[in-house]
Amino acid sequence: MRIRLLVPIAAVVLALLYLVPQLAPRPTDSQFDLEAFGRIPVSAEGRIKPLDTVARNTLMRFGGKQTIRDDGRKIPAIEWLADLLSHRTSPANPSTTVAASLPIFRIDHPDLLDLLGVTPEQKKNRFSFDELFAHRDAITRQAGLAFQVDAKKRGPYQRRIVGLYDTLSRYIALSRYDTPYAVPPLTANEQWRPLGEMLMDGSAGSDEAAASLTAIFNAYAAQNSGEFNDAVADYLRLVRADLPGATRKAGYETLFNRMTPFYHASALYVYAFLLSSFAFMLTSLSKPDWARALGRGAIAVLVLAFFIHTIGIISRIYLQGRPPVTNLYSSAVFIGWICVMLGFVIEKLFRLGIGTIAAAAIGFVTLVIAHNLSSGGDTMEMMQAVLDSNFWLSTHVVCITIGYSATFLAGFLGITYILLGVLTPVLKPDRAKALARMIYGVICFAALMSFVGTVLGGIWADQSWGRFWGWDPKENGAALIVIWLLIILHARWGEMVRERGVAVLAVAGNIVTSWSWFGTNMLGVGLHSYGFTDSAVFWMLTFATSQLAIMALGMLPIALWRSTGVRAINQRSPTPRVATTSA
Secondary structure, three states: OHHHHHHHHHHHHHHHHHHHHHHOOOOOOOOOOHHHHHOOEEEEOOEEEEHHHHHHHHHHHHHOOOEEEEOOEEEEHHHHHHHHHHOOEOOOOOOOEOHHHOOOEEOOOHHHHHHOOOOHHHOOOEEOHHHHHOOHHHHHHHHHHHHOOOHHHOOHHHHHHHHHHHHHHHHHHHHOOOOOEOEOOOOOOOOOEOHHHHHHHOOOOOOHHHHHHHHHHHHHHOOOHHHHHHHHHHHHHHHHHHOHHHHHHHHHHHHHHHHOHHHHHHHHHHHHHHHHHHHHHHHHOOOHHHHHHHHHHHHHHHHHHHHHHHHHHHHHHHHHOOOOOOOHHHHHHHHHHHHHHHHHHHHHHHOOOHHHHHHHHHHHHHHHHHHHHHHHOOOOOOOOHHHOOHHHHHHHHHHHHHHHHHHHHHHHHHHHHHHHHHHOOOOOHHHHHHHHHHHHHHHHHHHHHHHHHHHHHHHHHHHHHOOOOOOOHHHHHHHHHHHHHHHHHHHHHOOOOOHHHHHHHHHHHHHHHHHHHHHHHHOOOOOOOOOOOOOOHHHHHHHHHHHHHHHHHHOOOHHHOOOHHHHHHOOOOOOOOOOOOOO
16 A cells, blocks of 8 residues: 555655746846846747747747857856847957857758858867858858749759758847837737838837837946846736736746746656656556556646646637647647647556556657757747637547547557567557557547548638638648548458457558648648758658557567467457358
């Protein structure tokens, strides 16, 4: 009894010991209230966001990180942005600014490195603006040649040089106050305006908000923390009086950025996966007490991770004013959330520990995918006009994403069935049957949600584009998922495959679903190509190859499988012959 109680309690306590210090505000030696500075609302990329988000997204786009390491010091994004906007000069080198000397741009392509005069022996891939600006003529010339080629026909080097040119342009636009639009509309007839434009036409001095922003930047450039903090506090009070909603949301988004709920949820998913895996191993070793105790601990940690995951999704819904799925990033976050929820259901029904393992593993993997997708910039960008419908985003998009989630979960369970069956003796007949029922049940649910989501998508398409079906790549991908799931079900009902065959076909469903989810977007054609990216091609092919390898493993002769339970339930019983007599 002590083990069954103490182990789960200890597991949760360890999780909280990791979590609480991470979520608590971090002390800083800086006398500047950069946290308040980061809460200043601005307008950028079609929405109002805090400067903290602008800083983080910009650094992610430039170098794939939200912090900068320079001379052993970790510089947060908002401090870098304060240096950039204030044009603070370096005490060691007054001829340049601090921001321009920091290594924020990541460049990996060998031809680009050669253009910058970097040899392979130097092993350098991070550069400052000053270093890149010294090669501005060569970069501009090469980018001009690349721009002459159609975007869809550009090679890897051409895409990278265009991307580098774009990042340098973004940096310059920030330094000139052309973006974001930082001057708020304090009267009914005004719009958000760029500070740079007002400085050029001389109207900044007569505008209270623009003058206040200028005072903030001047105080930071002079490194006067008292004036800076007072100016920031005065500016927030000024904006809060006229734009209370925007200021409140900007403050919450800053808190959301600092908490990084999806990062901490992914760490807890790894912890839950390890606990549940050890529990499953102990069950196989006939250690039921320890197995049950660790299993309960895994579930408790998984609940904590799921709670943080849920808080993150609810926060995004509040900040965007949209349903949970609006782009590729949010779809990855939501797919993981749904898979964890389904994992709880599976564990409640079967109590084998496999549902917990599947939920933790998929939750972690999908959040890692989401993190990599965030390198493109703002993950809460303005919606495409044709997608601007909360009703259809709440019905079609959510249903189709749940279908993705269930199909991936069935595929993961299929992988588990194959790997445990071929490589280990742990799948006894009862376990093998239970795992096979899990796969079958999830496939049925996935087929239902995918079909409903696809039909709802056709209705939305009819309203938006005047046709129910147009053989668009994304539409074809959705249809392929439904067809593949129905093939699995009909093959099972027709006894063309048994439990092992269903598991192998479920793994193939991972390839079909990943193509519909990512592959169609990477084509760059069609009405649904909203999340176009070419950086995931390698990983798509790697993933598909890994799934084909697992399928090949699953198709080994049943006599080579180590688990006797799998061999027992997949042996076909001979069909009895019916004796007939002639009249």
